[in-house]
Amino acid sequence: MTFGVVVFPGSNCDHDCYDVLKRVFAQQVEFVWHKDTLLDGIDAVILPGGFSYGDYLRTGAIAQCSPIMGAVASFAERGGLVLGICNGFQILLEMGLLPGAMVRNTSLHFICRDVHIRIENSETPFTNRCETGQVLTIPIAHGEGNYFADDATLASLNAHRQVVFRYTSSQGELGSKSNPNGSCEHIAGICNRQRNVIGMMPHPERCADATLGNRDGQLLFASMIDALTARCV
Amino acid sequence: MAQGTLTAREGYRIRELLGREPNELELGMFSVMWSEHCSYKTSKPYLKRLPTRGPHVLQEPGENAGAVDIGNGLAAVFKMESHNHPSFIEPFQGAATGVGGILRDIFTMGARPIALLDSLRFGSPDDKKNQHIIDGVVAGISAYGNCVGVPTVGGATIFNEIYERNPLVNVFCLGIARHSHLMRSQAAGVGNQVIYIGAKTGRDGIHGATMASDSFDDESISQRPTVQVGDPFIEKLLMEASLELVKRRLLVGIQDMGAAGLTGASCEMASGAGTGIELDVEMVPRRERGMTPYEVMLSESQERMLLVVKPDCAGDVLDICTKWDLDAAVIGKVTDDGMLRICKADTVVAEMRACALTDEAPSEKRKSAPPQFQDTLQGLNDELIPLPHDCNSVLLELLGSPNLSNKAWIYEQYDFMVRTNTVIRPGSDSAVLRIKDTSTALAITVDGNPLYCLLNPYVGGVIAVAEAARNLVCSGAKPLGLTDALNFGNPERPEILWQFELVIEGISDACKFFDVPVVSGNVSFYNETNGIAVYPSPMIGMVGLIDPVERAMSQWFKDDGHVVFLLGETHDEIGGSEYVRVIHHREQGVPPRLSLETEGALHTCLLLAIEGGLVCSAHDCAEGGLAIALAESCLSRPQGPIGASITITPDFFDIRVDALLFGETQSRAIVTAESANVSELESLARDVGVPIRKIGTVGGQHLRVKSSDLRLSWIDIDVDVMYDAWMRKK
Numbered sequence: 008m009t010f011g012v013v014v015f016p017g018s019n020c021d022h023d024c025y026d027v028l029k030r031v032f033a034q035q036v037e038f039v040w041h042k043d044t045l046l047d048g049i050d051a052v053i054l055p056g057g058f059s060y061g062d063y064l065r066t067g068a069i070a071q072c073s074p075i076m077g078a079v080a081s082f083a084e085r086g087g088l089v090l091g092i093c094n095g096f097q098i099l100l101e102m103g104l105l106p107g108a109m110v111r112n113t114s115l116h117f118i119c120r121d122v123h124i125r126i127e128n129s130e131t132p133f134t135n136r137c138e139t140g141q142v143l144t145i146p147i148a149h150g151e152g153n154y155f156a157d158d159a160t161l162a163s164l165n166a167h168r169q170v171v172f173r174y175t176s177s178q179g180e181l182g183s184k185s186n187p188n189g190s191c192e193h194i195a196g197i198c199n200r201q202r203n204v205i206g207m208m209p210h211p212e213r214c215a216d217a218t219l220g221n222r223d224g225q226l227l228f229a230s231m232i233d234a235l236t237a238r239c240v
Numbered sequence: 241m242a243q244g245t246l247t248a249r250e251g252y253r254i255r256e257l258l259g260r261e262p263n264e265l266e267l268g269m270f271s272v273m274w275s276e277h278c279s280y281k282t283s284k285p286y287l288k289r290l291p292t293r294g295p296h297v298l299q300e301p302g303e304n305a306g307a308v309d310i311g312n313g314l315a316a317v318f319k320m321e322s323h324n325h326p327s328f329i330e331p332f333q334g335a336a337t338g339v340g341g342i343l344r345d346i347f348t349m350g351a352r353p354i355a356l357l358d359s360l361r362f363g364s365p366d367d368k369k370n371q372h373i374i375d376g377v378v379a380g381i382s383a384y385g386n387c388v389g390v391p392t393v394g395g396a397t398i399f400n401e402i403y404e405r406n407p408l409v410n411v412f413c414l415g416i417a418r419h420s421h422l423m424r425s426q427a428a429g430v431g432n433q434v435i436y437i438g439a440k441t442g443r444d445g446i447h448g449a450t451m452a453s454d455s456f457d458d459e460s461i462s463q464r465p466t467v468q469v470g471d472p473f474i475e476k477l478l479m480e481a482s483l484e485l486v487k488r489r490l491l492v493g494i495q496d497m498g499a500a501g502l503t504g505a506s507c508e509m510a511s512g513a514g515t516g517i518e519l520d521v522e523m524v525p526r527r528e529r530g531m532t533p534y535e536v537m538l539s540e541s542q543e544r545m546l547l548v549v550k551p552d553c554a555g556d557v558l559d560i561c562t563k564w565d566l567d568a569a570v571i572g573k574v575t576d577d578g579m580l581r582i583c584k585a586d587t588v589v590a591e592m593r594a595c596a597l598t599d600e601a602p603s604e605k606r607k608s609a610p611p612q613f614q615d616t617l618q619g620l621n622d623e624l625i626p627l628p629h630d631c632n633s634v635l636l637e638l639l640g641s642p643n644l645s646n647k648a649w650i651y652e653q654y655d656f657m658v659r660t661n662t663v664i665r666p667g668s669d670s671a672v673l674r675i676k677d678t679s680t681a682l683a684i685t686v687d688g689n690p691l692y693c694l695l696n697p698y699v700g701g702v703i704a705v706a707e708a709a710r711n712l713v714c715s716g717a718k719p720l721g722l723t724d725a726l727n728f729g730n731p732e733r734p735e736i737l738w739q740f741e742l743v744i745e746g747i748s749d750a751c752k753f754f755d756v757p758v759v760s761g762n763v764s765f766y767n768e769t770n771g772i773a774v775y776p777s778p779m780i781g782m783v784g785l786i787d788p789v790e791r792a793m794s795q796w797f798k799d800d801g802h803v804v805f806l807l808g809e810t811h812d813e814i815g816g817s818e819y820v821r822v823i824h825h826r827e828q829g830v831p832p833r834l835s836l837e838t839e840g841a842l843h844t845c846l847l848l849a850i851e852g853g854l855v856c857s858a859h860d861c862a863e864g865g866l867a868i869a870l871a872e873s874c875l876s877r878p879q880g881p882i883g884a885s886i887t888i889t890p891d892f893f894d895i896r897v898d899a900l901l902f903g904e905t906q907s908r909a910i911v912t913a914e915s916a917n918v919s920e921l922e923s924l925a926r927d928v929g930v931p932i933r934k935i936g937t938v939g940g941q942h943l944r945v946k947s948s949d950l951r952l953s954w955i956d957i958d959v960d961v962m963y964d965a966w967m968r969k970k
Contacts, residue, residue: 016565017476019389023660026676056658058387061473117382119655120648121878148386148655213657218674218789220663 008235009035011049013079015070016041019057020092023212031215032228041073050235051088052079054095056148056210066109066151067097076102088132088231089204093149096196096206105197105206106164107156113189117150121221122187124172124195124209125179131171131202132234136226142179143223145209147187152208154190154197161192172196172207245454246271250602257596265534265582265590268447269597272500272538273507276453276765279601282731283763286744294757296720304345304425304496305415306759308721310785312678313419317351320359320412320686320725320781322764326467327409328456331376335409336384337470340542342413343388344496347479348545350423350486351415354661355673356385356654358395358411359686359725359779363404365642373407381411382653387472388479392654393662393671396686396779399642405456405769410725410762412686412781416675421486425495427509427517427548427574432492434506434517434572435554437561438478438544441502442527444468445540455730456769474543474566481564482545490557493548503537503597505546506572507580510594516579517594519572533589537582548574611735617695620815620829628898631945631954634823635867638902640965641822644864646875648967663792667876669711669860670784672792681789683717685782689863690775692831695816697739697776699831701746703906706839707862708782709754713843714858714909716793716850717784719754724761724780729773731765739776747778753836754843756782793850795859796877797884800939802856803918804884808842808908809931810866812895818863819902834906842907845930854917854924861908867901867945867955869910874943874959875966881959886936886945888954893947901945901954912938 010028014021021038028034039046046052059070070076076098083089083104091099099105112118121144126137137143156164164170172195176185186193188208196207211224246254246267254262254270262270276282292300298315299307305319323338339356346353358381363370385392390413427434445468485491493513495505502524510517521536531539549557554570561568575581580597582590593600628634638644651666663681664672670685687708693700709719724747729736751758767774786792797804814820815829849855861869875881892900899905913921918934925932943962945955 017387017473019476019658023658026660030676057389058473058476061387061471061476063473116379117386117653117655119657120652146657148657150386210657213660216660218663219660 008050008239009037009048010051010053011037011039011046012053012055013039013075014041015059015073017058017061018055020055020210020212024053024055027212027215027228032232034232039075041075044074044078046078046082051231052082054091054098056093056095059094059098067094067101070098071101080104083204086201086203088234090133090231091206092210092212093208096208097151099204099206104204105199106160107154109151110153110155111151112153118187119148120146122147122209123175123177123185125175127170127173128168131198131205133205133227133230134171135233136230140179142175142177144221145211145223146213147209149208152188152190154194156191164197167200169197169200170194171198171205246274250274253602257600258592263590265537266592268534268538269503269590272447272503273597274601278500278504280763281601281604282606282765284603286741289744289748290758291748291751292757292759294755297757297759298419298422299759301758301760304348306721306723307349307422308759308783310675310682311680314675315417315419315422316414316682316783317346317349317417318412318414318723318781318783319345319760320410320723320779321345321762322408322410322725322727324406324408324727324764324767327377328407330467331373332380333467333469335377335380337468337542338409338411339381339384340470340472340475341498342411343390343475343479344498346413346415347482348423348425348494348496349415349417350421351417352483353390353413353415354659355414355671355684356390356392356411357671357684357686357781358392359688360395360397361403361408361690361777362399363401365399370404377407377409378650378653384470384472386655388476389658391656391658391662393656393673394666394684394686397647397650398690400690402775406767406774408727408767408774408777410779412723414684414783423486423491423494425509426493426513427515428513429492429550430515430574430576431551432574433549433551433554433570434519434574435547435549435557435568436524436544436571437481437547437566437568439471439474439541440525440527440567441536441539441544442541443531443535443539446535446538453766455766468540468542470542477564477566478543478545481560481566484560485557490553491547491549495546497544497546499540501538501540507594507597509546509548510580511598514578516575516577516581517572518575518581518583520583520585522585523569523571525567525569533582533584606731606737607734608737608741609734610738617828618830620826622814625814625820625824627896631901632957634902635871635955635957636962636965638818638822638864638868639871639962640968641818643818644868645968646966663789664715664794668795669714672715672786674789679788681786681792683712683715683784683786685711686779687711688777688779690777691816691821691827693743693776693778695829695831697742698746699834700776701743701778702750702834704778704780705747705750705754706834706906707860708780709756709843710860710909712782712784713846714793714795714860716791717786718847719756719782719784721757721759722780722782724758724778725764726761727764727767727774727777729768736773743776743778750836753840791850793858795873796857797873797882797912797938798856802912802938803915803934804886804936804938805911805913805921806908806933806935807845807911807925807930810892810895810900810908811905812899813903813905814896814899817865817902817904819865819898832904832906839907841929842909845925845928846909848924849911849921854921855911855913857912859910861910863904865902865904871943871962873910875963881963882938883940883942883959884936884938885940887948888945889948897954
């Protein structure tokens with residue numbers, strides 16, 4: 008089982024994802040260079056956070072044109088697991104692998120802090136270790152994490168249980184106070200209908216190591232490993 | 241074109257060194273290299289007084305940054321630098337390029353940057369114009385640091401009217417390198433190639449260093465073209481490419497093009513190695529056509545590096561730059577004649593000995609004398625300060641004052657977690673970062689109280705170092721080394737030089753006592769506008785080692801029932817305090833005394849107590865005194881505020897109540913312990929000679945401070961009310 012972490016020019020969280028998978032979970036991990044065109048031997052793809060191509064034009068807009076992204080799209084189409092975190096989520100939106108778009112946080116500021124998210128769907132390969140309704144504490148760090156989608160798209164996301172995480176209070180209540188960036192319907196992460204592609208603004212790789220004081224993010228990586236193990240059997 | 245600020249004497253000296261009249265380009269190169277900013281012509285003799293050596297020191301001042309050994313074959317490479325002048329003229333870009341510059345200083349040494357901290361000084365945040373500067377500076381740091389992917393893990397922000405027209409923006413950066421990968425900025429090896437990599441050269445920032453060596457007046461805003469524009473994306477690529485070049489051992493020398501651009505990088509690399517360099521400006525990647533040699537040599541365009549490479553490695557170097565989509569070009573070679581020779585194709589357009597620009601820059605001996613107002617400043621009659629009627633309202637007002645209120649509105653705009661090393665986040669005494677693949681962590685803090693330095697520059701210098709060290713030991717770290725950024729007014733005025741001299745003496749004495757060497761630093765003079773200078777503003781950035789990382793200690797109260805102790809003696813001192821400044825509107829008095837021996841004993845006590853697992857929290861008593869330190873211990877807890885009941889025994893009653901609660905007596909800390917460890921902690925403190933008093937317990941919804949006979953209750957406030965005051969935005 009091998010994870011591939013895609014490295015774009017400007018990726019910043021590539022090493023963090025690599026480190027969690029390698030050191031905390033003892034998994035095989037490889038960096039995949041954005042100029043490559045093949046994903047041979049990769050069982051799950053991670054699009055890490057950062058500022059790919061300096062976020063010029065729009066966040067994720069240039070990265071989606073990188074040579075590797077053709078391979079990522081067909082990997083996703085074949086049912087391969089793709090996790091996009093922060094900038095990775097923005098890239099998935101630009102590619103059209105997930106619906107909707109990102110706009111600037113309502114505060115117009117970059118925000119770095121811990122938030123609470125509620126698991127809305129535990130029946131995905133990324134959340135099978137969680138319970139629906141469970142609340143995680145997890146960091147965000149973004150300037151453009153204000154998720155936007157039109158009413159029809161939101162209705163469809165809800166109808167197909169594609170909303171995986173929503174921002175809530177520590178008690179799991181929805182409200183504008185606990186929504187850090189103004190996202191529509193407090194959405195923090197969504198998946199595709201097939202459940203094999205997920206995008207999320209919060210950073211699970213930043214809370215997956217006991218030394219840093221919070222291990223909630225481990226649930227997501229452990230879920231992925233379970234899902235991949237089940238597939239291999 | 242402006243020739244900067246060369247004096248007639250310097251002009252004569254240039255003619256003497258060249259043996260002829262300089263041409264325009266040569267004059268420009270001398271002007272920028274001999275500026276105060278590049279040559280340290282006034283400060284050099286004073287800086288020599290600072291202790292720079294120690295058993296841990298791997299790199300003393302003289303390179304792009306200093307380095308100390310942190311075990312496991314690793315070095316911590318760090319430096320702090322100012323970017324004050326540009327940040328006043330154009331706050332966003334000025335601050336952003338300040339971050340860019342200090343990052344390059346670190347990765348030029350072969351170290352991967354893992355932490356940024358910023359030390360900022362602004363005018364009052366209630367003023368619209370200042371708000372524009374504050375917002376711009378914070379946004380600039382945020383935009384640049386976040387995009388490059390280096391966490392901004394801490395800092396210090398002080399507001400005072402004196403900084404209204406001279407904001408100070410100092411940025412600290414720390415990186416980690418293997419000892420064997422530490423690089424130098426030397427052009428060694430005759431025949432080696434000189435390679436330019438990074439952003440193209442444009443017409444921005446020409447004479448930036450000269451601008452930074454002058455005072456401001458009302459026209460200064462017209463200097464905007466001297467400010468550079470940064471591109472953090474190119475910086476990220478440059479950083480990754482440089483670190484890959486270092487790792488693959490393809491470089492002989494590497495130097496970033498910062499102040500004085502290509503001129504500075506080339507003459508410093510040549511004179512550092514005792515060689516010469518010959519460059520062709522036609523080979524330099526340029527942004528626009530028709531740039532003159534003068535513009536190419538003096539441009540301070542950002543995100544550029546100069547490499548010295550053996551001829552047989554040049555191909556690999558260029559390949560790595562192509563991989564990272566960076567411009568790269570061979571622009572010259574290392575020669576044996578000691579000359580810096582600038583050519584335009586076949587024509588020599590400037591020529592001088594490289595060391596004429598660097599080592600032979602003239603030094604300036606200037607007069608120093610105390611200012612006439614010094615006695616008035618110190619002459620605060622405490623009896624004229626009325627005792628507070630209502631300590632609750634004083635505490636709330638202080639908690640909500642710009643300097644003491646919570647700074648989350650600043651640090652939450654910075655990514656302080658990227659690279660997943662941040663063990664203790666902004667908002668404690670120091671930031672703590674673990675070093676992956678080792679058992680260790682580093683604690684980092686930046687400090688400096690400008691008001692103390694105004695009232696007594698020597699004591700201010702001592703306290704800056706002592707408080708930085710205290711912050712580190714409160715976090716469980718043993719101090720290893722420091723970097724200083726020294727921000728002052730115009731040194732041509734005797735009173736400014738007097739302040740500078742005494743601050744250095746204070747820093748130097750404290751460093752020697754604590755055995756913490758100064759491994760890097762920066763001097764910024766001419767921080768004055770229309771003849772009004774900033775307060776003497778040394779900023780100390782200090783680094784300490786925690787081993788193992790589990791010993792990292794935070795400042796906040798942890799849990800109900802923990803016993804609260806005050807370490808250290810409290811004196812009847814209110815001079816120079818935030819209390820007198822904010823509540824009584826005076827910036828006067830004698831700053832708190834500091835005995836190095838007493839301070840040293842406190843550090844020993846704290847380190848032993850943390851090492852022995854005897855304490856649950858440790859917080860330095862600093863600005864705002866005991867009451868603010870207690871409030872911060874209650875309020876900064878990540879899970880939400882917690883109260884405490886504090887009882888003051890009669891032996892405190894012989895000092896003023898405002899000195900007791902809000903005085904800033906040095907060498908004190910608040911620690912908490914589980915009741916099982918109380919007696920061991922008490923005997924430890926007694927053994928190392930530190931006064932220890934059990935003053936209360938953690939718990940409840942209120943912070944209460946009362947006398948032990950229960951006759952007096954000074955403070956009794958709901959922690960949620962304190963929290964709201966403390967979280968005031970700006």
